[in-house]
Amino acid sequence: MMMQVAMALKPPSFRILRKNPQRFRTSPTRIRYASLSVWASTESLADPPPSLFLGYSTRTDFPILHQEVNGSKLIYLDNAATSQKPSAVLKAIQYYYESYNSNVHRGIHYLSARATEEYELARKKVASFINASDSREIIFTRNATEAINLFALSWGLQNLKQGDEVILTVAEHHSVIAPMLDTAKKTGAVLKYVSLNEDGVPDVNMFKQLMSTKTKLVIVHHVSNMLGSALPIEDVVVWAHDVGAIVLVDACQSVPHMVVDVQKINADFLVASSHKMCGPTGIGFLYGKYHHLSAMPPVLGGGEMVADVFLDHYTYADPPSRFEAGTPAIGEAIGLGAAIDYLSGIGMQRIHDYEVELAKYLYESLGTVPGIRIYGPAPSENVYRAALCSFNVENIHPTDIATFLDQQHGVAIRSGHHCAQPLHRVLDVNASARASLYFYNTREEIDNFIHALNDTVSFFNSFK
Amino acid sequence: MNSSSTITTSTHFHSSSSCTKILRKRYDNYETRHSALKFNAENEKNKFLILSLKSIKNYGFSPKSPSKLHARNPSLPAEVEFERPLETDGLVVADKLQLLVLEFKSLDEPLDRVKRLLHYAAILPPYDESARVAENRVVGCATQVWLEVEMDDLGRMRFRADSDSEISKGFCSCLIWMLDGAKPEEVSEMRAEDLEHVNVGLYVKANSRVNTWQNVLISMQKRTKALVMERGGKNPPLLEPLPSLIVNHGSSAEAQGCLFPTRLVLPELQTFDERQSLMSK
Ligand SMILES: Cc1ncc(COP(=O)(O)O)c(C=O)c1O
Numbered sequence: 001m002m003m004q005v006a007m008a009l010k011p012p013s014f015r016i017l018r019k020n021p022q023r024f025r026t027s028p029t030r031i032r033y034a035s036l037s038v039w040a041s042t043e044s045l046a047d048p049p050p051s052l053f054l055g056y057s058t059r060t061d062f063p064i065l066h067q068e069v070n071g072s073k074l075i076y077l078d079n080a081a082t083s084q085k086p087s088a089v090l091k092a093i094q095y096y097y098e099s100y101n102s103n104v105h106r107g108i109h110y111l112s113a114r115a116t117e118e119y120e121l122a123r124k125k126v127a128s129f130i131n132a133s134d135s136r137e138i139i140f141t142r143n144a145t146e147a148i149n150l151f152a153l154s155w156g157l158q159n160l161k162q163g164d165e166v167i168l169t170v171a172e173h174h175s176v177i178a179p180m181l182d183t184a185k186k187t188g189a190v191l192k193y194v195s196l197n198e199d200g201v202p203d204v205n206m207f208k209q210l211m212s213t214k215t216k217l218v219i220v221h222h223v224s225n226m227l228g229s230a231l232p233i234e235d236v237v238v239w240a241h242d243v244g245a246i247v248l249v250d251a252c253q254s255v256p257h258m259v260v261d262v263q264k265i266n267a268d269f270l271v272a273s274s275h276k277m278c279g280p281t282g283i284g285f286l287y288g289k290y291h292h293l294s295a296m297p298p299v300l301g302g303g304e305m306v307a308d309v310f311l312d313h314y315t316y317a318d319p320p321s322r323f324e325a326g327t328p329a330i331g332e333a334i335g336l337g338a339a340i341d342y343l344s345g346i347g348m349q350r351i352h353d354y355e356v357e358l359a360k361y362l363y364e365s366l367g368t369v370p371g372i373r374i375y376g377p378a379p380s381e382n383v384y385r386a387a388l389c390s391f392n393v394e395n396i397h398p399t400d401i402a403t404f405l406d407q408q409h410g411v412a413i414r415s416g417h418h419c420a421q422p423l424h425r426v427l428d429v430n431a432s433a434r435a436s437l438y439f440y441n442t443r444e445e446i447d448n449f450i451h452a453l454n455d456t457v458s459f460f461n462s463f464k
Numbered sequence: 465m466n467s468s469s470t471i472t473t474s475t476h477f478h479s480s481s482s483c484t485k486i487l488r489k490r491y492d493n494y495e496t497r498h499s500a501l502k503f504n505a506e507n508e509k510n511k512f513l514i515l516s517l518k519s520i521k522n523y524g525f526s527p528k529s530p531s532k533l534h535a536r537n538p539s540l541p542a543e544v545e546f547e548r549p550l551e552t553d554g555l556v557v558a559d560k561l562q563l564l565v566l567e568f569k570s571l572d573e574p575l576d577r578v579k580r581l582l583h584y585a586a587i588l589p590p591y592d593e594s595a596r597v598a599e600n601r602v603v604g605c606a607t608q609v610w611l612e613v614e615m616d617d618l619g620r621m622r623f624r625a626d627s628d629s630e631i632s633k634g635f636c637s638c639l640i641w642m643l644d645g646a647k648p649e650e651v652s653e654m655r656a657e658d659l660e661h662v663n664v665g666l667y668v669k670a671n672s673r674v675n676t677w678q679n680v681l682i683s684m685q686k687r688t689k690a691l692v693m694e695r696g697g698k699n700p701p702l703l704e705p706l707p708s709l710i711v712n713h714g715s716s717a718e719a720q721g722c723l724f725p726t727r728l729v730l731p732e733l734q735t736f737d738e739r740q741s742l743m744s745k
Contacts, residue, residue: 070574397629399607407574416606430608430628460630463582 054354055442058346061086062440072410075445075452080225080253080388080436081414082275085339089278092338096331104330105304105321119330122337123320126285129340130251130270131261137293139286139320140333144252145175147271147286148219150323151248152179154296155269156217162188164216167245169194169202169231170426171224174419176250180219189216196426201229201377207236215245222260223253226420226434227376228359228386230254237266246292252276253386256343256438258352262287274332279339283332286323293319300325351439358437358446359387365450366391366435369457375427388436390418393453396460398433404459409452557650560642561658568662577662581634588637591626602683607632609680613687615695620645621688625680632676638662639680651688656681 059065062084067074076084096118102111104119120135127135141147156179160166166180170193184191192210197203202224211218218240223230233249240247248269254260256277262270269292273284288296298305298316302325307315316322343351360379366372371394379385392398402415414434417424424430435449571577595612602609607629614622623644625636638659643651656678 397607397627397631399629400631403631404578407578431606463586463630 054346054350054439055358055445058086058440059442061088061342063087063090065440069410069412070407072408073448075409075411075449077435077437077441077445077449078412078414079438079441080276080418080434082281083256083278083438084440085278085280085335086342088342089280089335089338093280093331093335096334101331103327115330118334118337119328122333122340125337125340129344130255130272130287131263132287133263134290136318136320137287137290139288139293139323140328141271141284141286141323142282142329143275143284144250144271144273145284147284148175148248148250149179150286150299151269151271151288152183153299154323155246155292156180156183157186158297160184160187160189160216163214164189165192165210165212165214166190167192167194167207167210167215167218167220167240169220170196171202171227171229171420171423172219172221173225173250173252174421176219176221177422193422194220199377200375200427201227202231204232204235208239211239211243211245213243215240215243217248218245219248219250221250221253223251223257223386224376224420224423225253225388225436226390226418226423226432228388228390229377230384230386233267234265241266253388257348257355257386259348268292274336274339277336277339278342279336280332282329283336288319290319293323296322298322298325302326304328346439354439355387355437356384358441358443359385361443362387362389362435362437362446365446366453369393369450369453371395371457375432386436387438387441388434390432390434392429392432393457395464396457398431400460401433401453401456404456405449405452408459409448409455411449411452413449557642557646557654561654564638564642565658565661578631581631581638583634584637584641585630585633588626588633588640589624591624595624596626602679607676609636609676611636611680611683611687613684613691615648615688615691619647619695621648621651621684621691623684627676635662635676636680639677639684643684648688648692652685654681654685 064084065074065076096115100111100114100118102109102115104112104116106112123138123140124135126132126138132138139147139150141150160183164187166184166189168176168180168191180191183189192215194202194206194210197205202220207218218236220231220233220236222233237247246268248271249265249267251260251270251272253276255272260270267287268289270287271284275281275284296319300323301314304327305317305322305325307317356379363374363379363385366374366389372391373394374389374391376390377383377385393401398415402413405411405413414436416431418432418434424432437446568577568580571580591610596610600610600612602611607627609627609632610625612624616622621643623640625633625640627633627636643654656675659677659681662677
């Protein structure tokens with residue numbers, strides 16, 4: 001048994017991109033044709049492009065998706081909160097603990113050398129995934145939140161001063177707003193918020209209006225976890241650099257779903273979380289241009305981050321070690337590496353194209369539910385919309401909707417403020433429901449979700 | 465808010481049969497339109513009827529005096545007897561808890577538990593709109609819950625609650641059915657774990673940020689404790705909000721044509737509003 005696992009899992013030591021042989025054996029003929037009838041009955045798409053089959057061909061890689069919840073087939077639509085993990089990732093983590101678990105950078109023995117190699121290989125995989133020029137520009141953190149806090153405590157406290165301005169949008173996640181409020185309080189910097197325009201998305205023109213020589217930092221999302229909208233991030237970076245400000249991009253909702261190229265975006269910093277991109281929890285990263293990182297002070301002191309320690313002082317190591325005090329999340333980093341291999345095996349462009357189609361289908365289907373209000377932009381040829389929809393149905397609390405969908409239909413969606421309370425206040429609601437997709441979701445699931453939602457709405461309305 | 469000194473003697477309450485009738489009607493509406501639902505309708509109706517009679521027979525409230533918490537008074541005339549037949553030697557709460565747990569335990573289908581909660585939501589006394597204020601908010605719930613707590617002249621605890629979610633309202637209604645009119649000790653003795661079987665939509669016993677049961681119960685208990693201490697001439701506990709728990713950066717930020725988050729209450733700061741409400745009393 002152990003032998004078998006070990007053989008099946010022998011990790012690719014030096015190849016960064018690993019094709020998933022099993023998946024590519026999936027020829028179009030193996031696709032479940034039962035699903036075709038769903039298309040036929042719901043719309044007149046005569047010949048769906050092959051990319052539309054991605055959901056069916058990848059589902060088999062995710063054991064968790066094949067279960068019943070409350071007596072119904074699970075429909076997992078809470079991917080913006082966290083994604084599921086393919087077997088390849090689970091096996092990579094198990095293989096690490098079974099065969100070479102050891103501390104990194106600390107032993108000359110075989111296992112330690114092996115663990116160190118794989119841990120650093122994971123860093124290289126992240127770097128190449130987002131096209132960073134150097135893997136030393138990747139700092140492993142617990143998650144995106146920790147990455148933002150690290151940035152705020154290090155770069156923020158070192159560089160922001162009284163009267164400096166920081167630009168954010170009202171659509172930021174709490175993980176951006178809370179650390180920046182703290183930083184502003186400590187430094188006297190002023191936070192300026194870009195608000196929504198009449199289309200209900202962040203007002204791009206306001207960026208330009210707000211930017212001045214006082215602007216020192218622009219810290220914004222790439223794709224909004226509530227609105228599903230995307231900022232023209234390359235333009236924002238150009239405008240910011242024009243006034244001498246630096247930019248941190250919260251790419252939590254973009255890195256898992258599309259090709260993100262930090263050199264093309266030219267952002268100074270960028271953060272994301274492993275758990276939203278098929279990797280394990282407990283690991284995320286801060287990307288930073290090396291000249292910024294090497295000028296920044298550490299936030300935590302301890303092992304790994306030092307160069308020399310004396311009884312009265314110490315010198316710290318170069319990045320990335322400088323920011324990774326203590327034993328890191330080795331197994332998790334390796335799991336993230338495996339997730340990146342898996343995603344790259346499918347191809348991020350393919351994932352993106354598939355999700356764009358799903359996003360349109362979700363938006364249009366949801367629009368047919370009576371009394372619904374969907375937040376964010378309507379997707380079109382020119383307007384990008386991520387494969388997620390936050391919505392409210394007239395006179396029914398989103399938490400009641402989510403509870404009923406779960407209990408009665410096995411549909412998992414999120415309800416609440418999605419860590420974006422300020423945005424909800426701007427939209428004048430206390431909470432919303434959110435269905436968020438990933439490449440392993442299918443049109444059939446969307447159809448079933450809409451059916452379940454209609455049932456939910458009638459159920460609660462029958463109690464009115 | 466002062467401890468209630470008015471003892472409401474109104475006996476206006478839904479009789480269990482009328483309540484059940486209303487619910488059955490709604491329920492039938494839903495049923496006929498949704499024949500696909502997966503449970504045995506006949507069984508469900510029978511169970512529903514029997515259990516409802518059992519569980520709501522003690523449920524009394526006074527919609528005529530929405531701003532006053534309704535108080536039970538042992539010296540009331542016989543007509544109110546119906547409201548409190550179980551009130552014997554402090555067993556009230558324990559008995560009610562047992563009944564409620566049995567009631568929900570007997571419902572195997574999740575849908576039935578949801579329906580039962582909605583039924584409880586429907587019989588929760590109407591809540592005064594003006595009491596839907598920030599000081600009364602139970603923070604930490606995934607939905608908005610408002611709670612008012614008073615102690616009457618007999619030292620019994622009086623509760624009123626409301627929520628923008630029907631399911632949360634159902635939770636509140638159950639809690640109030642059990643704890644309204646209870647002695648402070650009885651309120652403090654109830655444990656969130658006891659309510660496990662009543663839970664709808666939550667499988668985790670652990671304290672979850674979205675566990676309405678737990679948040680409302682804890683809030684009831686904290687405010688009860690504060691009122692007891694106040695009665696005893698002691699300072700209520702936690703009078704001062706811990707400064708570290710308040711995140712207010714209004715001065716260092718500017719709103720730009722939008723609402724600005726002057727106070728970002730993180731979920732962990734559950735007790736902030738509770739403390740505020742204690743201070744304002
Ligand atoms: C846009 C955005 N930013 C930041 C975060 C925080 O990610 P994490 O909780 O993994 O640190 C999330 C996740 O919910 C997110 O969607």
